[in-house]
Amino acid sequence: MIRLEKRPTPSRLWTAVTPVFAVLATMLVGGALFGFLGADPFEAIRTIFWDPLFHPQFAAYSRPQLLVKAGPLILIAIGLSIGFRAGIWNIGAEGQYIMGAVVGAAAGLALYPSDSVLVFPLMILAGALGGWAWAMIPAVLKTRFGTNEILVSLMLVYVAQTILASVSSGLLRNPEGMGFPGSRNFKQWDAAHNAEIIAGTGMHWGVAAALIAVIAAYVLMARHIQGFNIRLTGEAPRAARFAGVSPTRIVVLCLGISGALAGLAGLFEVTGPAGQITIDFNSNYGFTAIIVAFLGRLHPIGILLAGLLMALTYIGGELAQLMLGVPGASIQLFQGMLLFFLLATDVFTNYRVRIGAKGVA
Amino acid sequence: MDLSAINPILLVASIMVSATPILLAALGEMVVEKSGVLNLGVEGMMITGAVVGFVVAVASGLPVLGFVAGALAAAVLSLSFGVLTQYLLSNQVATGLGLTMVGLGLSALIGKPYEGVKAPTLPKLDLGPLSDLPVVGRMLFSHDVMVYLSLLLVVAVWAFLKFTRAGLILRAVGESHDSAHALGYKVVRVRMAAIFFGGACAGLGGAYLSLVRVPQWTEGLTAGAGWIALAIVVFASWRAGRVLVGAYLFGGITVLQLNLQAAGAQVPVALLSMSPYLITILVLVLISARGVHGAPASLGRSFHASH
Numbered sequence: 095m096i097r098l099e100k101r102p103t104p105s106r107l108w109t110a111v112t113p114v115f116a117v118l119a120t121m122l123v124g125g126a127l128f129g130f131l132g133a134d135p136f137e138a139i140r141t142i143f144w145d146p147l148f149h150p151q152f153a154a155y156s157r158p159q160l161l162v163k164a165g166p167l168i169l170i171a172i173g174l175s176i177g178f179r180a181g182i183w184n185i186g187a188e189g190q191y192i193m194g195a196v197v198g199a200a201a202g203l204a205l206y207p208s209d210s211v212l213v214f215p216l217m218i219l220a221g222a223l224g225g226w227a228w229a230m231i232p233a234v235l236k237t238r239f240g241t242n243e244i245l246v247s248l249m250l251v252y253v254a255q256t257i258l259a260s261v262s263s264g265l266l267r268n269p270e271g272m273g274f275p276g277s278r279n280f281k282q283w284d285a286a287h288n289a290e291i292i293a294g295t296g297m298h299w300g301v302a303a304a305l306i307a308v309i310a311a312y313v314l315m316a317r318h319i320q321g322f323n324i325r326l327t328g329e330a331p332r333a334a335r336f337a338g339v340s341p342t343r344i345v346v347l348c349l350g351i352s353g354a355l356a357g358l359a360g361l362f363e364v365t366g367p368a369g370q371i372t373i374d375f376n377s378n379y380g381f382t383a384i385i386v387a388f389l390g391r392l393h394p395i396g397i398l399l400a401g402l403l404m405a406l407t408y409i410g411g412e413l414a415q416l417m418l419g420v421p422g423a424s425i426q427l428f429q430g431m432l433l434f435f436l437l438a439t440d441v442f443t444n445y446r447v448r449i450g451a452k453g454v455a
Numbered sequence: 456m457d458l459s460a461i462n463p464i465l466l467v468a469s470i471m472v473s474a475t476p477i478l479l480a481a482l483g484e485m486v487v488e489k490s491g492v493l494n495l496g497v498e499g500m501m502i503t504g505a506v507v508g509f510v511v512a513v514a515s516g517l518p519v520l521g522f523v524a525g526a527l528a529a530a531v532l533s534l535s536f537g538v539l540t541q542y543l544l545s546n547q548v549a550t551g552l553g554l555t556m557v558g559l560g561l562s563a564l565i566g567k568p569y570e571g572v573k574a575p576t577l578p579k580l581d582l583g584p585l586s587d588l589p590v591v592g593r594m595l596f597s598h599d600v601m602v603y604l605s606l607l608l609v610v611a612v613w614a615f616l617k618f619t620r621a622g623l624i625l626r627a628v629g630e631s632h633d634s635a636h637a638l639g640y641k642v643v644r645v646r647m648a649a650i651f652f653g654g655a656c657a658g659l660g661g662a663y664l665s666l667v668r669v670p671q672w673t674e675g676l677t678a679g680a681g682w683i684a685l686a687i688v689v690f691a692s693w694r695a696g697r698v699l700v701g702a703y704l705f706g707g708i709t710v711l712q713l714n715l716q717a718a719g720a721q722v723p724v725a726l727l728s729m730s731p732y733l734i735t736i737l738v739l740v741l742i743s744a745r746g747v748h749g750a751p752a753s754l755g756r757s758f759h760a761s762h
Binding site for chain 2: 183242253421
């Protein structure tokens, strides 16, 4: 008989190994899925995981895309992971990401056509504030009334999407845009353009911010007392209260950090790769970042790697769509499967598998 | 604004239609949560039910077969959540989110060739003299069979939880899985059954969306209906009767804002379209501010028999 025995502490070896297993299992099942859809499984897997980096023809275009896509994912996932560690489930990062972009872009557009060097820093600040404020709604409702933050933050995604649709064809619409929806293009306005720091690498300010966030989160969680309080709240809420940790402060802190980072990601996206506020600039990074956070084991370094891997599946998915005619939605399924397999293999991290009869309890 | 453009008879009739999918999904989720499991994958199960129901109904020409297939598909999908959370003891919140993502991806994949296709829809039920009643007949007694089935299901779930032994066991498992285990009840098996039922209900609700409410297939068709079903369970404090009230209230708001938009109300369209979500938040706040939740005590906790 197979049974599970709880480990006193999670196994460090398995913590590191399970993401690799999950990726391999996803490749296997995903390959079978592609085979079922009429594509050669080996070619599909190679197109998704290998070609974006090493294809002689496409790699020159897709390699920079890796950083462009990984930047926002890592930035958002870092914020989410801090909350998840404390047992605070902000799953509305998509909304905070949209609001950060909208508020940041609005702050910038109010100053058009100034060419002051202060425009972009101001927009960054406004973007972070926008995301932060949007995340404060579930935070305040949770701390004041005990309202479930999962549902509130998620409902606010739909509200944010409505606001985005409204402003992109109303308040923030380009007055010189012939009446088409969408704001002014930030790529044509140097003072507000989130340009590449090193041309041709995809390294823009959002990627730099993501790297800083990784380091800051590492220091916070591993070295700072607030990081310890956050982890304590997640693992033993009662003990945390006895130790004098205020649950209210932790909720506000965690949701604030994740909202601000998601807002930043939105601003960098809209001023850089997306270029303008449009009704569908957002490409669901806020939801994919949840997978990134789990795949990276809620650890900053892990999230860095997971973000890169997830960006790879995005680009590879587009490539597979182009070259093999695989439907675009299959990549979403692929990413969902990855999370599933990761959660399934996680059992080995927290439990030992024993085979044989039960001993005396 | 021309309020007289809103026909009260049609309004009530369309509220019943728009409330039915969330009512079905919320009812299923309530049973799942009563057994102590928090399945956040309602949206994913619903949309899977929607697409499978649509495809089967188009292929067979039989909407009823579509409903059966939609319910089955979503229930089978929910078992993957069950295996992960009950046997592999994974985190229920994360697994539920994963289920939603898998469902959204899977449905977009399956539904791609069916965009723009028209599905056979459910015929209106002829209730004889009742349907012929002047006003009430068109309001209440000229719907399709699923509307009445969903109402029957409310009564059935209520009676099951309140009066049957199996319902008592299910509630015991949800309140204290350790005690239920000590009494010899199979906690994991009860929960798997509840998850399966919840999946089937969500699938039915989804199929209702794609076959009756909309009725066609577009990617992301459910547009948050599954999450609203989750909110309604909280709103209802885990009681079947109040789930009905919540679903109809929410259906009412959705239909009313559409009607107000059509009547040219002097309110920004954006504000009207976000109102269902804002009101859901408001209701959640009111419920939680009251302080009495009635949530099952073991909700969201993994059960492992070793301790």
